[in-house]
Amino acid sequence: MSSPGSAVPPSAPSSGRGPFPAGPIRLGPKSGAALVLAAAEVSAGFWFTRREVNARTSIPQGPGLLESAGNLQNLRVAAGTAEGAFRGDYPFMDSDVYKWLEAASWQLSRRPPEDGGRLAAEVERIVSLVADAPQPDGYLNTWFQLLDKGERYANLRWSHELYCAGHLMQAAVAHHRATGRTELLDVAVRFADHIDSVFGPPGSGKPIDGIDAHPEVETALVELYRETGERRYLDLAGYFVDRFGHGLHGGEAYCQDRVPVREATSVEGHAVRQLYLLAGVTDLATETGDTGLRAAAERLWEDMTRTRTHITGGLGARHDGEAFGSPYELPNDRAYCETCAAIASVQWSLRMALLTGEARYSDLIERTLYNGFLSGVSLDGERWLYVNPLQVRDGHTDTDGDQAARRTRWFRCACCPPNVMRLLASLEHYLASADADGLQIHQYVTGRYTAHLDGAPVTVRAETDYPWRGTIALTVEQAPADRSWTLSLRVPRWCDAFRVHSGGTVHDSADAPVSEGWLRLRGPWAPGDRITLELSMRPRLTAADPRVDAVRGCVAIERGPLVHCLEGVDHPGGLDDIVLDPTRPLTEKHRPDLLGGVTTITAAGHRRRITDPGWWPYTSQGSPTPATDGEPVELTAIPYYAWANRGDGAMRVWLPTR
């Protein structure tokens, strides 16, 4: 065991990738990725608890909800084993089933069958429903089989046929990995072959030159290529990606059709569509080495993160079109931030992290997971948010299309709940990576991270109370005796001070070998070596770039990776008149009794006394602020992810300071 070594440059991709079991991103043989996924397990702590709820409540409730909403019955009717009309309002009802199957499959790949095999049986039952439903040529979409027969591929702007196919492929890959069974993979492969026989560029002899206006099949086809080795799927994904932006959907930004992705300079249009497309773009860049696609992905990720990302990691500022807004259009009160967009962002950023090796992608993943993603599911795993706003005013009442302030059991458009389930069930894919020189830990959990260096296993055990405490205790459990390697620890961008103990040596933020967000600790390492990373979790006030007009004069309270918020239930006088005093200290307190155990932050503030403006709320006095300081008030901030778990009510992330 040595002292922490010096920083090392990013390594070339490992040529000897081991049999990493996890994840859709099992890279192809000629991948240009800097990193490959490493195996990880989560055995206790914050995410363990969230995943337990997912495994014990959310996922098991899925089949019942899919039955009530009609999704499963649609498959039976399509198969001819039941009679009835199509149920549901959308042609993407099938995708909810596929996302649930993907979630359940990832769950099966991990969970010892302590449920008596019930989940496995449910999965096989529903896989059978799916397997019985396709038409003889492999086509599968119950809407078009039952409702609009003969309209196949006739309205790709709206039909979601390839979108659904993509989710089928992703589910099939997960099911195959988890169970080794091929029933679902066969369905996906037959459908993919059918799509490949139908879609192609002019001159290809294929009947349709077209794209689904909702991207998803692109990344899924690359995953199917990785699973099957069938190069045609990769080529088909490449064809689809490059057909966006050429007017096949009227040039609509909503459909990602305004500009070719290679030429795009900013994210735009429907956020989930943009992000799924960019996941596919990054997959293609990774597998083919296409430098134009890589440059576009890097450019668009930076544009998005720098100018269009809410502090929670939430994406898509606009309700109208569920869309990205202009640069710095990041409203507090009407942030849309669809849960699915947060999920898509995490999926895309992981692909960028592997392709580039850069830590910043995992910084955004961390922020999104702990905030704008996790807010999408209630602590009990039974209720969901589709929209994740940063503010709900006092006395807010829901009106049409504006149910952001209430958690809901299911949705007419139920894309988000099974999407949350599949991300939580596959969370271990987002935690660590490897290259020829060592192991990189991207996210801190209590558990184990395992890589293979030239075939030799490297295992590091971690124990931490993260995100409540900043101490991560790492122990090397396996390491090759004959070579040095680098353990890389991501130092989160939010962290302004840390210490690392290793082999009797201590470094801090001033002298530790940190490069571009990676703390690089060079071995050799031996089993039993211990490294302790201590990240300062001092609560902090955060301000936005002054160009974010909507939160001028405001701060947010953060601690570690968590964004905090005030909730009405903790402030009986309401939130709308509260002003935070930024000169007073923040204090923290861990409350095991509250919201499943959270650290709250207390700040000092006061309530504004507002001069009654009468019937007109604008005043032209000398003072631009027709309000004076009123009674002092103690502010209690909880983690944002935990909001809306104590009934409906007001909430606020950004707090005025004057």
Next chain:
Amino acid sequence: MSSPGSAVPPSAPSSGRGPFPAGPIRLGPKSGAALVLAAAEVSAGFWFTRREVNARTSIPQGPGLLESAGNLQNLRVAAGTAEGAFRGDYPFMDSDVYKWLEAASWQLSRRPPEDGGRLAAEVERIVSLVADAPQPDGYLNTWFQLLDKGERYANLRWSHELYCAGHLMQAAVAHHRATGRTELLDVAVRFADHIDSVFGPPGSGKPIDGIDAHPEVETALVELYRETGERRYLDLAGYFVDRFGHGLHGGEAYCQDRVPVREATSVEGHAVRQLYLLAGVTDLATETGDTGLRAAAERLWEDMTRTRTHITGGLGARHDGEAFGSPYELPNDRAYCETCAAIASVQWSLRMALLTGEARYSDLIERTLYNGFLSGVSLDGERWLYVNPLQVRDGHTDTDGDQAARRTRWFRCACCPPNVMRLLASLEHYLASADADGLQIHQYVTGRYTAHLDGAPVTVRAETDYPWRGTIALTVEQAPADRSWTLSLRVPRWCDAFRVHSGGTVHDSADAPVSEGWLRLRGPWAPGDRITLELSMRPRLTAADPRVDAVRGCVAIERGPLVHCLEGVDHPGGLDDIVLDPTRPLTEKHRPDLLGGVTTITAAGHRRRITDPGWWPYTSQGSPTPATDGEPVELTAIPYYAWANRGDGAMRVWLPTR
């Protein structure tokens, strides 16, 4: 001629209303209105110019645009005089024709036919097209006559059938008043009788208990009642108004169906729908004395104005659903503020002004006319804004559904342009009123105001350069010799200082007889008496109620009734980094050469120097403002209504002060 008299209490309604020629609000015999419309003419100045452009450009171009868009051809095909398919995307295409006919009719009622009778001929030509189109029972809607035959009244959530009928009725009233001809009135009456034979409450024997999800027919039926004396139309309007809020449209706020209007405490849902409904509510309260409806209208107007009105008078904060937002949800950057909502607000507020006699309603009318309404039409009268935002960022590019930054020749949904035309053509209806005790001047123009007191004419001539100058010179031209009466002048709410000269006496804001916005000058008056009102037009900085989160730390520049804005074209370095220094004086300059002649306001400011935040736009430093003062910059503010007349570009109403 006497000196200014003392304030007098609001008078009881005049029992001896004279033959006022103008406007849809020719009140019924038992009206409960405090005031009645007085006649007015505009002979020079600001609105004269805008109306000339409307008369010489906008209105004459209407028939050609309605022909190109298919509206007129639809009428011919419905009449069987032409063949072809329905053109246009919406079932309310006919209403564009009706609104144009209404505009042209008001225009005819005013304009000496210096155009050789061309407009009159166009009106009669298009009236003939309309008159030929109805079905034998009086029903008229070309969409349902041509496209969805047999689907009459089957989908009132979407069909706009009664909405179109309402606009037909309003056009017919205007046409009848202007020309004395009955061709169009006959069509409207037959359709109204048809609707009355079909719609009614359960138990009425009428086949349909229903409402159009887009209100409009309610106010129109009251106008038709006023024109024809047919009480059934008033009763039918009352039935419709009280059927909202009972779940006939699924309880959707968008359709004004969430809560009965008598119980509503806040405006909500689609802004134009809400406002047209409230115009009808106020019409009913006026004609029937219904105190429940009156109380609802007063309550909702105050809620709207106090908490949901943009500084421009613009209404409807949300793009999503074209809807009112939560209280104080008044975004600068994404204000929707549909032009039609501004028009509907003006129409409703006039009804409130007459019903109550209160000046504040005309304060809102003034603000809306000069700002959020007038911005809807270009200075040349040829291009239109559907949405009237308060900010367009530097480098803004239009994407789907977001064409707010560009004036457009016509729209697929072309509700706004002919709506602007009809309001401008009927503007004299909004200028003055009378009661038994005298004349009230609501809006200041160069022209004449005429009322009748017990049958005797009272005429006041006005000359003014308003809104560029605050001096209004009034001369009594006609007055009864045998009685005293009160000349009431509205002192705008924005005005903090004024003087009034009358009969050698001068009063100022400290000692003038002002009560609730009315400066009451008691006569007797004689022809030749002169009154001069001088309103201070000092430019001012205006701040919003601190609960308007979106513009915290910002001010707007105002002068008189005009809200000002910065435009990119005047600030080559862009607008996004500009900070205004509120401690430095504002200076004004009239620029006859600019934008048809405007007074610009100059302010001092600087450009922020922003610390490059890298890829993440939030910082947790001690200072909440990662920006420092940069180069000084002189800011030039133009009136908001004149923006987007010098090409596309950035614009900003609210300006940060730090």
